[in-house]
Amino acid sequence: MSTGNKYEENPEVTARFPDIHPPFDKSGATIEANRCLYCFDAPCTAACPTHIDVPRFIKKISQGNLRGSALTILDANILGASCSRVCPVDVLCEGACVYHRYNKQPIEIGRLQRFAMDAFYRNGAVLAAKTTERRAGKVACIGAGPASLAFAAELRQRGFSAAIFERKPLPGGLNTYGVAEYKLRASDSLREIDLIRELGVDFQFGRNISGEAALAALEREFDFIFLGVGLGKIRLLGIPGEELPGVVDALKFIEEYKTGRNLKVGGRVVVLGAGNTAIDAARAAVRLGAQDVQIVYRRDESSMSAFLFEYEHAREEGVKFRWWTQPVKLVGDEKKISGMECMKVEMDGQSFRHLPGSHFTIPCDMVISAIGQSPLLEFLQACRGVKLENGRVSVDRATGQTSHAKYFAGGDCVNGGREVVDAVADGKRAALAAAQLLEKIHG
């Protein structure tokens, strides 16, 4: 199927970032699907934030009903294809598989889900409409990331109108711009969003909604507004030399290679932070030609927010880790960075203590900062009095409704930065709550 979004794959990116979980072939999928015990009230389903009925979709694969399998997935999770690739299945569905308690390998749920979704897109990607009725009731989403996509798709499928306002030229948010290419290609993210466009969701790109006036205008036109704005830039390091050329934001770095704008990385690279984005950036640097890649983190592996399997993959690819290390200064000239001055630290209660005399310099040609995104405070604080908590939008967990009755929210701006599947779950839960209210309003 051709993509409605203007995007061309870069062959060099494709070559350097091959799939880390190659797809099943038909017999492999059938054998794996037949291993599934078909648990009742299955723990894998409970562990999935979107509660995909895992045994049901797997049973359908084993019985050759691939369309039924894909629709089972999509019914729970409209981004089932990208989730099958980017979900940290080890800590979600596969982590909950009962086979862990039987000394057997868990079912490869992620790869089976991908098998069903690939077949669905290969065969024309036709979604069964939940209703043919066009109902009164309009919602707007700010941001075209996974949470908004799930919110809009669910309401559109129920017959309501949904519009998505996105400041970038392509939809998908981090799914398109920020996920490591070997996990999810931008083209696959966009293919999946075409399905939502075909449902009749109105996408408006290049629309930067900000300020009270713009929001007030939306409030007049729409019944509800969903905040799916995600997070902002990577936090500032707050050390001297931060402005030197060669110091980059990890998300910008990932976006630039994914879009083919910058595919050259040379020399020695230091990545700051030990979350999953740091790992993605470090592995990308290796693939793009860096000679030496180190991750610098001020705590140790027991505190890093990267998943264990991500950490292991990075080590296998040659990424080195320096624990208990804090950068204090970046050095270089106006042309380029040349090194990072660090100190060793240790925990002293809740705070860090510099170890005297532990100064040392890591020579480097590039520093990638991945110490976490900052919240979009500027936008959120001017957002019609929607209540915030620690920089996150405060919502009712079951409905996603904010302190302002016209606003729902979900995804990273609410949870501080979790997985795609969490954002989809947020969007869907909010949509179900919004649908009930819309029915009350419009009858």
Next chain:
Amino acid sequence: MVERKTTPNLSVNLAGIVSPNPFWLASAPPTNCGEQVMRAFDAGWGGAVWKTIGDPIVNVSSRYSSVDWNGQRMMGFNNIELITDRPLEVNLREIAEVKKRYPKQAVIASLMVESKREAWHTIVKQSEDAGADGLELNFGCPHGMSERGMGSAVGQVPEYTEMITGWVKEKARTPVLVKLTPNISDIRVVARAAKRGGADGLSAINTINSITGIDLDTFVPRPNVDGKSSHGGYCGPAVKPIALNMVQQVQSDPEAKLPLSGIGGVSDWRDAVEFLLLGCGNVQVCTAVMHYGYRIVEDMADGLANWMREKGFANISDFQGLSLARVQEWKHLNLNYKIVARIHEEKCIGCELCYTACWDGAHQCIHLDRAGQSNGHHATPAMHEAESKQRISMTPIPKLDHATASKGKEPYPTPLSRIPRVDEAECVGCNLCSLVCPVEDCITMEQVETHLASQSWEQRTSGAATLGRKND
């Protein structure tokens, strides 16, 4: 039991046909020609029933189809191949050659000719002159040949079976086995006819009439012969339970009982032991060899010998027929025997298949209420599912979630909330939960003392008058 030091003796004598072990190849493609049979004997087969000889026929292509189950190939197998398509003289010459080179292994000629006394007399003489150790009369083939008045067309009519067996016995000098078709309402009727006709032994069962499946794109059943199909003969692992039942019926009937060669889904030594326990003198194998080759006989013999050593059996005859007395009519079973399911919590992995099986397929006596679930005792599966769909889950992220990590103490590897509980007072002891449980020995069926004397349905319904009568 004490292990025997000596090697068990696997040799058998079936109605006078002696072979070094009880494993014979059934009359089928694996015994099509002398070259094959000799390779099979090299691999260790004790005997071979030659692919049925008679007037050569013409076959179709394709000829086979199968039933796969859950990724396992050829759980059931089906064929529409006829008897040998090679000239009679060639088959006879090769039988003679095989016998000359392999004097210890049994070679049995499977025969099928038109229902004329002279035709049968001729082929009996030809086969025995070639050196066959015995004859097997193919009254069982259910496809093709039956349309021409042979095969199961004979085996389905007791009078024909008795008559033709009689003709063969007029001439035969070697033991005569009659191969029975299962495509009949009571296999004992034909077995009795064969016995009356003078058969020295029986072979059972032949293949079962079948249509294995239909291609959902072309609507043509398999196997497809130029857009059409025909019913075939079903065999392989799927038919073993049917074969065992028929073997038991024949062996428990005094008018039918004869030395019996057991056939039907025998794939390994355990299958073979089961047929022998029901009174068979040996077994015949086809599908398993068509699937994996002659080499499987090595483990059949090895596994059988190891089992016999473990059980202390020196000869096959030591255990032959031991299970026959254990099969009774239902009316003789003890109504006062009670077992209940017991779930071994430490082994449970929490799949809850026993729960849903008991609720939907049995007697609603397994519950999910150990952890004081809100909907508790007698909650239906639908209620449980609805409740768990309401729970909001989130991806666990160490940095964000360290505060939520503290969990209550669980006594078993699986959370108590997922370990089903059996209501033993309600449990009827049907076995279903233990059958669906994927974990070995996790659900065991255990006897409950009822303090009641054994009583069968027959005893119960015959009233006080027969109480105390010796039950034979």
